[in-house]
Amino acid sequence: MILSHDIPAASYWSVRLRTGRLLRLTALDDGAVCSALIFAASDPVDRLNVPDTLKAQLSARIRPPMVLMSDRGTALCSVTGSSLDWHDCLTGHSLDGHAEAAGRSSNATDRNDWRRSARYGLLSELRKHGRGPTDLHGCVNFFAKVAIGDDGRLAYDPRHATAGDWVTLRAEQELLFVCSTAPHPMSPTWAPGAVRAEVHVGTRYGPDDPSVTFRPESARALAAAKAVTT
Template sequence: MSEVLLSHEIPGGAAWSVLVRGGRELKLTATGDGANCSTLLFAAHHLVDRLNVPDTLKAQMSARIHAPMVLMSDRGTALCSVTRSSLDWHDAPSDHSVDVAKYDPSSYSADRNAWRRSARDGFLSELRKHGRGPADLHACVNFFSKVAISGDGVLTFAPGHASAGDWVTLRAEMDVLVVLSTAPHPLDPQWNPGGALAEVRPAPEAGEDDPSWTLRAESARALRAAREVLA
């Protein structure tokens, strides 16, 4: 196993952001049962490329995120590849939580660091650290969560989909800013958020026989576009 370059534990209901260099791997591990890790992705050094969930799903013929899918930008450029995971389903269509009004009342004055905040609040707090703001919010991937979609479009949240120790690894295909929130999934009826451990490691070099390259022609095109950005 390659050395850990950076490690940070995100408590449940918190947020964090990290710059991951191209060619490195970000491993997210659930540290509690029922964890949810809402994730935004941006190209680190320009404002053009950010995660586009609808295009990512449509181009790879999927309604969920799973290995070895490629997470694509607005321009069809690969930002990260989902290389491995202990789970075969990570939610994307549901987006992140916007408010926590359905849970018990909470405030900083009463609850201090246990104050209940939505993923949106956590995202905005982290984005401001990087000179970004509300205009940079976009649809996210909810790692560790599962939401099944029926034939008539009804979304059904699967409680307890993830257990402590479940994990997913993302290979950065260019320098990316990753913004994470461990607030509960917006469809979760309970406020009992599990945390996540984020670890950055060097990633093995990927050739064009890599599973993310061979998944679909659209995946390979996105990865070639990322290499052109790095060139």
Template sequence: MTQEKHETLWTETLPGNATWSHILKRGTSLRLTALDPNPNVAAILLNADNFSERLNLPDTLKAQHIARLTTGAVLYSDMARILCSITADTVGWHDPLGGCSDAAMVAAKYGELPYQQARNAWHQNALDGFLIELAKYGLGLRDLMMNVSFFSKVEVHDDGSMHFIPNNAAPGTSVEIRAEMNTLVILNSCQHPMDPSPDYAAKQVELTLSKVPAPGPDDVCRNFRPENTRGFTLTERYFQ
């Protein structure tokens, strides 16, 4: 799928430490481009037509025999359908394991800094950001799931220990996800919970929404793993 075939709908900036949501329609894509060095964008996904179906990261990883996300990988729902596919990636590694920050972690790591004192520079966390955004769609705590962390890299060593790898994403690097279903995408740009930096930082990301062609028989995501061919078949039948 070439960039020339994209029809850009709009572009906007996701500020640092912010939460954003959009129902990404089937046949459209969302490209995330780093504007600052080493941002982190946590993402959760739900079927916009049936919120009880949502991203299942354990199935996503074991079905494709992977522990990281990059071009070709797809994001499976708990119904074995494909919510979104990663069609392009210049970063090379996105973390599906490290989770997201919460209020206690942010306070312990960076100190408490409330809105009343710091206004828009106050210390936020991804968990509360997700919950606030879910509430806009009538959803809540029980609708949370494991999240992807775009632009961040976490390695798992032979002893099972997890290690955050700094400097994974330079400004200008990007990742693009294509909606295979009508997908509620919720993003949060707070720092990765394993980021060792002692400084509370705000990293911006550019978001570009585009119309894109349907995946054909030679699609890189369809052919990434044999399981993905079956996943695309199940997803396409859902819309027939």
């Protein structure tokens, strides 16, 4: 293991990942959510494109062995494994209004329990890397499930993830990973959970890798990323 960091509930964090490194996220509490933005570190404008990622791989959720694709059609990272078969990427991250709906809160009165939205946390981390509001984009809400309910509307499942659930990402090029552990924007209550982030040494994929053979589009995205990094 190269790095291990516990991200407290309703907090935020970022890390740069080298090509081939593995990032394992583990829910430390029931109902934990990790809202993540992903960027190609070598290009200031190339970032996760959720619509293209879903359309190319015929999915409305993130699950193994899908490839998370950038605006330019290159693979940013591959989902190499997960204890869950559903990670939300349709609803975006929480805004200040979602945090305020749980009641007034401030650092002066609540100290470390001060309620901050995912937007607040993501922007705080982005500024550390010389970025700002224009770099916000469609995110992946790891450990969250939003599906069509019986009434035909999107429905959030607060019991989808439990402590110990995990997901592993393999960096297909050098990445900037930015995340928040604030509650999901559709969560009925303010009940954030902590998440552990671990970075491990990994290896590049081979021709029989599940992400390569998953779909022709995922294979092309991986080949495009390899061309960028070699």
